[in-house]
Amino acid sequence: MTLTSTRNQSAPGLTPDADATRVAVSTVIFTLRRREGADRASIALPLVRRMRDPHAGQWALPGGWLDIREGLDAAASRTLAETTGIAPSYLEQLYAFGAVDRSPTRVVSIVYWALIRPDEVVDSSDDNVEWFDADALPTLAFDHNQIVEYALWRLRNKVGYSRIAHGLLADEFTLAELREVYESILRRRLDPANFRRQVEGTGTLIPTDRFRTGSHRPARVYRFNPDVELADRGPLDVRH
Amino acid sequence: MTLTSTRNQSAPGLTPDADATRVAVSTVIFTLRRREGADRASIALPLVRRMRDPHAGQWALPGGWLDIREGLDAAASRTLAETTGIAPSYLEQLYAFGAVDRSPTRVVSIVYWALIRPDEVVDSSDDNVEWFDADALPTLAFDHNQIVEYALWRLRNKVGYSRIAHGLLADEFTLAELREVYESILRRRLDPANFRRQVEGTGTLIPTDRFRTGSHRPARVYRFNPDVELADRGPLDVRH
Numbered sequence A, B: 001m002t003l004t005s006t007r008n009q010s011a012p013g014l015t016p017d018a019d020a021t022r023v024a025v026s027t028v029i030f031t032l033r034r035r036e037g038a039d040r041a042s043i044a045l046p047l048v049r050r051m052r053d054p055h056a057g058q059w060a061l062p063g064g065w066l067d068i069r070e071g072l073d074a075a076a077s078r079t080l081a082e083t084t085g086i087a088p089s090y091l092e093q094l095y096a097f098g099a100v101d102r103s104p105t106r107v108v109s110i111v112y113w114a115l116i117r118p119d120e121v122v123d124s125s126d127d128n129v130e131w132f133d134a135d136a137l138p139t140l141a142f143d144h145n146q147i148v149e150y151a152l153w154r155l156r157n158k159v160g161y162s163r164i165a166h167g168l169l170a171d172e173f174t175l176a177e178l179r180e181v182y183e184s185i186l187r188r189r190l191d192p193a194n195f196r197r198q199v200e201g202t203g204t205l206i207p208t209d210r211f212r213t214g215s216h217r218p219a220r221v222y223r224f225n226p227d228v229e230l231a232d233r234g235p236l237d238v239r240h
Helices: A002-010 A072-084 A144-157 A161-168 A175-186 A192-200 B002-010 B072-084 B144-157 B161-168 B175-186 B192-200
Strands: A022-033 A042-049 A063-065 A092-097 A107-115 A129-133 A172-174 A205-212 A219-224 B022-033 B042-049 B063-065 B092-097 B107-115 B129-133 B172-174 B205-212 B219-224
Touching: A022 A072, A022 A129, A022 A144, A022 A161, A022 A175, A042 A072, A042 A144, A042 A175, A063 A072, A072 A107, A092 A144, A092 B092, A107 A144, A107 A161, A107 B107, A144 A175, A161 A175, A172 A175, A172 A205, A175 A192, A175 A219, B022 B072, B022 B129, B022 B144, B022 B161, B022 B175, B042 B072, B042 B144, B042 B175, B063 B072, B072 B107, B092 B144, B107 B144, B107 B161, B144 B175, B161 B175, B172 B175, B172 B205, B175 B192, B175 B219
Parallel strands: A022 A107, B022 B107
Antiparallel strands: A022 A042, A022 A063, A042 A129, A092 A107, A172 A219, A205 A219, B022 B042, B022 B063, B042 B129, B092 B107, B172 B219, B205 B219
């Protein structure tokens, strides 16, 4: 009797709970990180260890359930801050993932993403939050590996690399630092002379009169040109 | 007593029904249409008249509820076919709309879109389905005017106009027909000689040895070059 009753309750469509599709939000936060000894910077993202089933103990994207009284953007910001302490100035909607079998219950996840500068990274004291290189992820909970793969693809195809670099770099930077951003995204070396010619031709950079000195010869410091529109968000710029 | 009970049932958070966020799908289908007497073609889309509240009698985007046993893409195709009879070969996810106040109950709508050629348009015998010019829409149900506005913005900003034109044109076309597609999307006249130079330089067109004759001088017929990738859908190309 008990078995039958349990079966009925978990059969799809028979109980309100089983019938309900729930909406969750998750976020992919990319930054640039150079590990000790690594010869180039790489794209990194924060993950959160799951405390309960399904997938207890596995790493997952930061996120949580949509509250009935909050918009999608607000839910993404809230759950990201609650799990990681990160609060980017702007989260962009990436994609809605809704495959029937992506979770034991039916869950549609609205995924957001943002690029943050290394100085915006919050080093959590929580052992259950950790930054991973995007190229060396463990097996994540649910379809989160696939979600990260999609976000990386979008990052590499995004129109306007200046906007991307702007999201990952400090306000002032050298051409070598800017080139390093491009190299980590594109995952290949770029010729320094060609790179300099190309970015100087775009009008997106303003040279300052300062130079950075170090082990190499002094390198001029640049800023982004604020007159170049880096983030046209279109008619959805008004939050909703 | 009855009044109080009704109030309690509709108050957020007090009943399972009120607590549930439901997921719907909607679709924006764009095509090119030339109305009698109009001096240029315009972007048109099908709308469905709502039979019940909320917004009974108003026009809305084709759509419906997500079934718990179907993926998001499948739900979009099914509800589009059920309401309009239209079955595009490919629907692309556009955006998830989830503002708290967009419907009397909490509804998150995953919106899909597609471009179809005029010959793919199904003229429904149903009086409750009608094609409207995107520039002359009535006040639609819910936030559907805003959704169409966003879709039009994306259409105008989309990378790769050749892909868009390919979605709206027949397999063979003249340069004047191709220019008309661009003009309807951009909503401005283009210089025929400049336009010809630009598209001939892209490598996306293959001239045939056929000419179209009519009231004007014969115009060469072109095809799209199938070797040019018109629809890189990235790692999500495998449906889910």
